[in-house]
Amino acid sequence: MVTYADVAREAHTSTAVVSYVLNNGPRPVSEKTRARVLAAAEALGYRPNRLPAALRTGKTGFVGVVVPDSSIPFFAELTRVAIAELGQRGLLALVGHAGLSGVGEAETIDALLSARVDGLVITAFWREDHAGLTTDVPVVYVHHKPPSSSETLVPSDNAHATRLAVEHLRSHGLEPDFWTGPDDEGPLGERLDSWRAGAAEGARLFRSPFSPAEASAVFRELVGAGQAPRSLVVATDQQAIGILSGAYEAGVRVPEDLALISLDGSPETEFTSPPLTVVRQPLHEMMRNAIAVLQDDGRAPEPALGRLVRRRSCGCAHPDQDGAAPEGPDAAHSQGATRL
Amino acid sequence: MVTYADVAREAHTSTAVVSYVLNNGPRPVSEKTRARVLAAAEALGYRPNRLPAALRTGKTGFVGVVVPDSSIPFFAELTRVAIAELGQRGLLALVGHAGLSGVGEAETIDALLSARVDGLVITAFWREDHAGLTTDVPVVYVHHKPPSSSETLVPSDNAHATRLAVEHLRSHGLEPDFWTGPDDEGPLGERLDSWRAGAAEGARLFRSPFSPAEASAVFRELVGAGQAPRSLVVATDQQAIGILSGAYEAGVRVPEDLALISLDGSPETEFTSPPLTVVRQPLHEMMRNAIAVLQDDGRAPEPALGRLVRRRSCGCAHPDQDGAAPEGPDAAHSQGATRL
């Protein structure tokens, strides 16, 4: 392994100067010397090493990203965005999955802390408090946090998202019912509240577990009982996908018999049958806000606004071109992708 | 921050002994002293710090995981499995996305190397050589590697997977055509070759780009031209999902008019309409093999065998219960999941 000492020797100078050159500071270096150092580093194939630097400065450039489990597409997407936004800032993502059961959450965070992450971006899942998390590293929650936590939450504007969906369905002449999960904490509660506040007389509220399989089953029961809704705003993609699946099996046509819009907007909603109209969460903006909170110890930012993406499930004849006005800097990830 | 020095002082001993106790070695420590150290560490809230340890030992416990982009479900799943399997061994995953275009691949790897990862698990995407990757850390490729690379590849048995799919469709009385991507490198080439080797007279080969949108478009064109296949083995989930979508839009019923099986088996295939029958890649086993290669500098392991998961798209009346015989240790992640 090539070290500063090697480079310094090769360049006939000291490790201090090597450091000044390779970090552009904090002391000035003459052009000649700088050139010699650069040449030596190049010649020897020097590779930067964050470890001793971190030991000395106390900053690793690592950020811990904790999500429940990225097999849920929404969290996979959140992770992807986190890695992208962190990478742009020279930060490295240490991804930890807390596991759906809640088991392993403390262990996950401990492991990340042992790597001396500079901060922690957490999307909370469970009720449980992260109280044990008495840590000196900054923590920011994205999308959802445990009720009792006093840390900053970086939210999106869930009421806005819900209104976009409701209004769009109304533009199709429909008055949507609402479909959500078993409880009403956090962002899903906000979505529900917002729908309730503007709901028409007689509008109905449906609930199912979050898994597509269970949402599908509940929907088929409703069809069987002649209770199927005509139009829905669905709180999560996973449920919307389940409903689509249930509708398909029950012979309910989408959007003719059931128009629906879901409120996460992870990438996979683009390729369901039919493609789901969604309000896409502004994940890039949320992640940028989260990083800003970590770095500047800022207070909670303004909720970021999601955007309606018209596809087929709402009844629109002419879907939006996906990616036409993409959110965030890495738009073109789903088009014409050549895999392998 | 609490250090060994603090713990040593509190326990009236030395940092050496603290190290012996907290690491269970390499020197023995008397029970009394050990107890004092443990109590002191607990009292002060000592947290392990991998950084100086790594500096000293040369082992960080970090493993770099490089995938093209986890917005493709197959890679998201691979990442998830990597994190799980690494975590079980006390290793931390540093996840890097190389980006679909190939831009940023070198930078991604450089960044991980600057964190002094103990090894690199890479799933290659592009043609390009990773030649610049002249690194002293062990590298292992999973699923696919650049043709010119001389590193170890951890494969699955793609021929076996294809045969499972073909034979299953034959058990439905169908002789499957094959659908794959634009080129035939790596695992997809093996899948194609295996199908070709056993294909009946007149069996057809279809190609489309990998994105669901494009696969869907190609399928609809086939339907329009009266060329739609009766049954298909599809090389990737993304294409199968696109074909499902195209079939839906074109009024082609699955499985009545089109029976298909796809060969990746990422989780989202469970909730398509109808659910996709797949040969699920043995990702856990592959990941375990990959870690073994990194740790033992082992040679290429036997290809791991995928498993047929019967769902609806092949025409089976009674789908397998998912998770009944799950692959790997973290099975129950998609059932009854309660999100938020």
Next chain:
DNA sequence: TTGAAAGCGGTACCAT
């Protein structure tokens, strides 16, 4: 069994 101390490789102060 215990402990003093020499590193690991950058960083940056302080002196030159």
Next chain:
DNA sequence: ATGGTACCGCTTTCAA
């Protein structure tokens, strides 16, 4: 502008 060196916190040798 340059360079000697103390230091970050843990590991481990070597001596006691």
